[in-house]
Amino acid sequence: MDLMNVVEKEFAVQKEFPRFRAGDTVTVHYKIKEGNKERIQQFRGVVIQRRGSKHTETFTVRKMSGNIGVERIFPVASPFIDKIDINKHGKVRRARIFYLRKLTGKKARIKERIF
Numbered sequence: 084m085d086l087m088n089v090v091e092k093e094f095a096v097q098k099e100f101p102r103f104r105a106g107d108t109v110t111v112h113y114k115i116k117e118g119n120k121e122r123i124q125q126f127r128g129v130v131i132q133r134r135g136s137k138h139t140e141t142f143t144v145r146k147m148s149g150n151i152g153v154e155r156i157f158p159v160a161s162p163f164i165d166k167i168d169i170n171k172h173g174k175v176r177r178a179r180i181f182y183l184r185k186l187t188g189k190k191a192r193i194k195e196r197i198f
Contacts, residue, residue, distance in 0.1 A: 098160075098164070101168075103167070103169050103172075104130065104133065104178075105130050105132055105178050105179060105180050106172075106173025106174065106175035106193050107170075107171065107172050108127070108128070108129050108130075108171040108173065108193075109167055109169055110126070110170060111125070111144060111157055111164060111167050112166045114164075126144060126146065126155055128146030128153075129146070129173065130143070131143050131144070131145050131179065131181060131183055132178065132181070140158070140159040140160070141156050141157060142159065143155070143156050143157075144157065172195065172198075173193040173194070173196060174194040175193060
């Protein structure tokens with residue numbers, strides 16, 4: 084067996100998150116340590132990509148803060164992620180929606196997927 088796989092299995096953090104994909108609007112509750120205190124900060128935005136597999140999987144969330152776009156990459160296996168809430172399921176045709184970076188205003192809206 085490969086040594087990297089053994090190490091990954093040893094340090095794996097198993098958490099159950101809801102199924103989400105690119106185009107979905109999510110709120111990530113993330114633990115932040117400030118000195119000896121710990122608090123939970125929420126980061127709400129659109130998932131623009133998921134990449135990797137198993138323990139190395141990450142997802143990128145983009146939000147608008149004022150007129151500036153802010154992107155943050157979260158590892159799925161991170162022990163600092165408290166929970167993930169899905170606010171809306173978006174209807175997009177691509178797995179990576181980097182074209183959203185160039186759009187502003189009403190053009191940047193994503194239609195909601197109806198089940």
